[in-house]
Amino acid sequence: MKNTERPITWLVPFSSLLRLEHGAAAAMAPEAVVTEEEVIIVGAGQSGLAAAACLSLRGVRSLVLERDDCVGSLWRKRAYDRLHLHLAKKYCALPHAPHPDDAPTYLPRDDFARYLDGYAARFAVRTRLRREVRSARYDPVAARWEVEAVDLATGNAERYAARFLVVASGENDERFVPEVPGLEAFPGEVMHAVDYRSPKGMRGKAVLVVGFGNSGMEIAYDLAAAGAVTSIVVRGEVHLVTKEIWNVAMALYPYLPLWIIDKLVLLMSAVVFGDTAQHGLRRPAMGPFTMKDTTPAYPVFDVGTYAKIRAGEIRVLPAAPKSVRGNVVEFEDGERHPFDAIVFATGYRSAVRRWFKSEDGLIGNDGMAARRYPEHWKGENGLYCAGMVRRGVYGSGEDAELIAGDISKLLHPEEEQANTGKPGHAHRNGY
Template sequence: MAAEAALPAEEEVIIVGAGQSGLAAAACLSLRGVRSLVLERDDCVGSLWRKRAYDRLHLHLAKKYCALPHAPHPDDAPTYLPRDDFAGYLDAYAARFAVRTRLRREVRSARYDPAATRWEVEAVDLATGKVELYAARFLVVATGENDERFVPEVPGMEAFPGTVMHAAEYRSAEGMKGKAVLVVGGGNSGMEIAYDLAAGGSLTSIVVRGELHLVSKEIWNVAMALYPYLPVWIIDKLVLLMCAVVFGDTARHGLRRPAVGPFTMKLTTPAYPVVDVGTYAKIRAGEVRVLPAALKSVRGNVVEFADGQRHPFDAIVFATGYRSTVRRWLKSDDGLIGDDGLAARSYPEHWKGDNGLYCAGMVRRGIYGSCEDAELIAGDISKLLRPEQEQGSNTAGNKPDSNGS
């Protein structure tokens, strides 16, 4: 009986991660008649949106760029979807395409067996502690860019008397009115949290060490609309011209722009432009203080910075991003996944590895990138499993719905 219980459950495709990328891949496979199973560590699909996002979050791109394949948002949906609306959309998407999920399953190991020509996956049921074994010809890594919280080590932080949290834990400025709050990190999350705190009456400071491109939602959506038709360098020039009109010289207020244009940077580096939600007005009005140096140490409630400045704070929010954990469990050296746990190859060659290994949403191209990856992966797997069916399919109909890239 013990040997029989240890036999792995057979699947055609195992997908790790039930965020937008995993759901999109499962749906596209299902539409092609390919059976898949999604293993998810959390207890719901789309957990990033439901459990690790602040209350005021809205998608920064218009809804037509934020729909998963074959399921556009309805006409009466807001142009920029609120967090809860998008989380509900993901629930409905999983139900609509009958995505098979096993929740609270943490993958501990995935390795390719060349003798059996299949992937062998070991997962733990976090509810019971039981080890489960799976086998599949294809494995899709869809754990996303935002996996494990990253907080830098700062000497003395353990003795800080106030509140310390990661941006994943921040929900609102409730209880922070009148308090001095430091936000560490000048990306989209840090900037938006700083705005939320200042609007809620906090004495807000934000650490912005590097250069960044500040854009508005409207400017960035113009850039997205132009992308299929114009060279990137022209889009960069147009975006910067519009930004100069809207924002003026942001460097005067501590926000230095990189020499590389915003759209070029988005396509070639991990850096996203910062979509302004009102933070810049708060900075210009003196309601949000920009600090340019890294944290050096903490003594009591006083934070010392690398440039010698010292300031007292009541709370610190680390908007310092995430780290992938893929390399801890994926036993593969084919070069598809890099040491940082994200796609090692540049777009558009990033999504397919050897021996039936794929990755979706791992190359920092947002929701629309997840859509493209899902269609490519589903088409390739379908072709390998059912070449006759794929040859007769209308491939033009397999492109992402309403999702420009």
Template structure:
């Protein structure tokens, strides 16, 4: 396959992480190309996010490098506002993208010292080949929706949608709807359904830390002042006790590990309450504290033996990375789950010019840090040969003048 483009840096993924890396490289004078499977930048926010979604962190924690949100922007940006921000960001820093390109293979060729990337133009079906000295994996943790295998689910008579396909509760008034999954998407979709008049249940099989946006902003501020995580945990749990009381009484058990420590050391995010907890306490949202076991007709059976009929099911069961399908590298940067194999802050750099951005589950804030680190490292590596050449030239001139 003939190489269609020789690049300094290839970035896979035009989400927030990919365009942030491209922008930071551009500001350092390094040319890059972003390959994106979808037809736009930030496709997660445009095509896989429900209508009522707002960012859970204040806007100062959700700005990409070198472009803060304007003062007049709301503290918690709506989905569409953030999508427009990503468009403006890519335009501001002249991010070079090739859209509708699905990467099928990326491997390092030791002979040429370059990454060989094979992709398909989804618009035409034609294969393309690229070569680059550096490769940045930025395809994110929300790459492909995960649908669990549940016996009988395929024969459920009503609609079954993944959270990636859910937009609003239109048409659900009076219907019995089960939300499977108690992460941020599941809890917020449950609220959306209940507020629209659906008879809503949510399957909660895991422990979770329920927090408010305001409480978590206090935690983020304290972390910025280098307050120890265990101190932040104690303060956060104290505030949660005042605001929510004992959530376990309503089926929401908290983990033994504090919320901030858990976020720093595991992939587990806290769940930001958008009003769901009040509806749980009032009975408008029913908590079913067990995993889904099977489906027979319109009846769902749970691991604790419970059986309940439903008219519709929303699977808020998360996503998974597909990186391991196309990245042909065994240097230990990317684990079997397609995410960063090493924990923060040693997660972002591999061997042979391989990097990953936004692959350690630290959200938009983490994407910013990764982008600056990667761009700084690449620009320094590119600068070294030039400095060496200049040094050699200066030494040769001095030798000539001396002779």
């Protein structure tokens, strides 16, 4: 079927993007009137924006509460300069807004940030920025969700109520840095990957990257390419692939069993990389696509890092840091090496459990979806979660369509029945 949806325009002025709501939830005492909404969405990242857009297209009013001062803050404020999306653009478009034909196959960070800005503007997503949610609980008597937030610009408390609540704050909420005795006295620069932008000023310096996911591997490459003496900690097993190999796997996913896709991916990877274990990158026994389908683990997309490892420009260290004394880091295997800077690419943690006060089995103790795909997105009493099973941009869009369809069916059952089968109402498979 021919795609009749218009590609979204990227270069939308940021000042014209958002309809920031004012007035109704100004500073209020605890007894003040509560702001009533049909749907409250927590988080204005890709998942929250997609949910709001899909609801809007079905005539359902929603309000997005966002802690930061912009939409898509992960891409605008917490990603390094050289970042490009690892999947082809057709897998990285939100519902009803394909990327333009002339867009790069693998979008740069800034292009995707502009895409999210334009998406919010195009679908008139209602947001209240700099709102930090402090509590969300279900009131069974009133049959509604009660949400308490703080306006970070003024410090004023705000209260909201809605029949439906969508948790869309994602997994990349707050940085995680492991405890390493002596780290606080390290004389050089210490940062988390969230603060890393470029290798400026690192030339000739000995830099340790802790963490071997996509961020760690790409930051290590960035540093080495700029002339830093780079080491990376790789403790566990990792599947190394190229973007092209993975996109072949994505294309085959609807048609072949996972075990066949795994064998094809491993065969192609062997041709491209050879035996990565010889250079400290041991592959797991579980195949890469099966692992992605059944666990939170994702393969590492090589951007040139492996060639630098083979050439000796990046040193692989097999043990985690144990302690720090001065500028010397001691590792768990007893090795000691001096460094001028340390970058922790050790991931993030969800902070949902700090404010989410319901217990119905939808949100796990780690703040992510407690149930596996595809049963993960809907809870009880009008509770939903979007983008909480680590399925990327494509998964955010799929969740949004499911949530919007379900809420619309509950609010307007006759209209939703008539719309079944129209564009925007189909279940989409994939990653």
